[in-house]
Amino acid sequence: MKIIIDAMGGDNAPGEIVKGAVEAAGRTDSKIVLVGDQAKIEQCLKNCQANPRTMEIVHTEETISMEDDPLSILRAKKNSSMGMGLRMLKEDGDAFISAGNTGALHAGSSLIIRPVKGLQRSAIATVLPFQRPCLLMDCGANVTVTADYLEQWAIIGSLYMEYVLKVKNPEVGLLNNGTEECKGTPVQVDAFQKLKQNEAIRFAGNIEGKEIPSGLCDVLVTDGFTGNITLKMLEGMAKFLFGQLKGMYTRNVMTKVSFLVMKDSLKDLKKSFDASEYGGAPLLGLQKPVIKAHGSSDARAIMNAVRQAEAFVKTGVIQEMETHMKKYDRSVLRNKPAEEGQKESE
16 A cells, blocks of 8 residues: 655644654555655654655655645646645555645645545545544535535545444434524525435434534534534634643642542543544545645654555545445436436337
8 A cells, every 4th residue: 555645744844744654654564655855854764763765755845835825736836745745646646645735635636636426525524532423524625515515425424434433324414503404504404405315324413513522423514614613613622621621630739639530531531632643634535535634743643644544545435435426427417318218219
């Protein structure tokens, strides 16, 4: 298996990216390829006490910053580490990982790798680490959506949960401002009916924001604008709560003693909310796996992103998505009436 990594993308690149790649290389038989400035990558490898010759490096001096226009990956900076990595993935790679510019990664993936046939738009999917893990999608790739997008994401999200995270018969919820069928904008109202009538999914109905941690569904679909705000609010709330707990347990001698009793449990709780444990968020619906690692990813996050990419490839879930999306493929739909007419005439 060939895993390609954008070594220059992210707040901690290339140091933490390279370090994570080295740690991953020691735990897998997959071939890992680093794309970026060769001199900087080799220096990082030396800092990790790793032999530069043990890691394949593809050199490029161009890098897409977080401020760059998303379409720069196809125009002004098509030879960037991200752009070159995506083209390598299309040619002979198995998966691609980047902690860089989300907009550029989505634009580049959509136009270079392409969504599976029939799928209108790929989406960023993030696992929310509650007692019943929930896949939230979209988390920022598509600001505006249609009911058809939400219906398709419900299908591919369910397949991802079933094949990759081993959730049997996953349930789908629609993020909304009320549980009634009539709630929300025309898009949500239309999506509710499509999800309710689609036999390929188990629809749990509308889910309000306050109900997200309650474990009412396994897949939660929404537009990228709402999803991104929801995700960042949950991240911020987790940091706030852990900060409050730290203050409570360090207030005096008695609370410090009680902290010693709860220390292991609190560590496990904090670990479950740590983004580095999940590695990254897959861009679901593409013809090959692309993983968007958090912009502030450290070495552990990159190592886990490699593990996640390998699991993604091995399950064969993309082939299942292709099968389910055939019914939405316009080229198939255009040819279908002609084929049926031909059979009738015969």
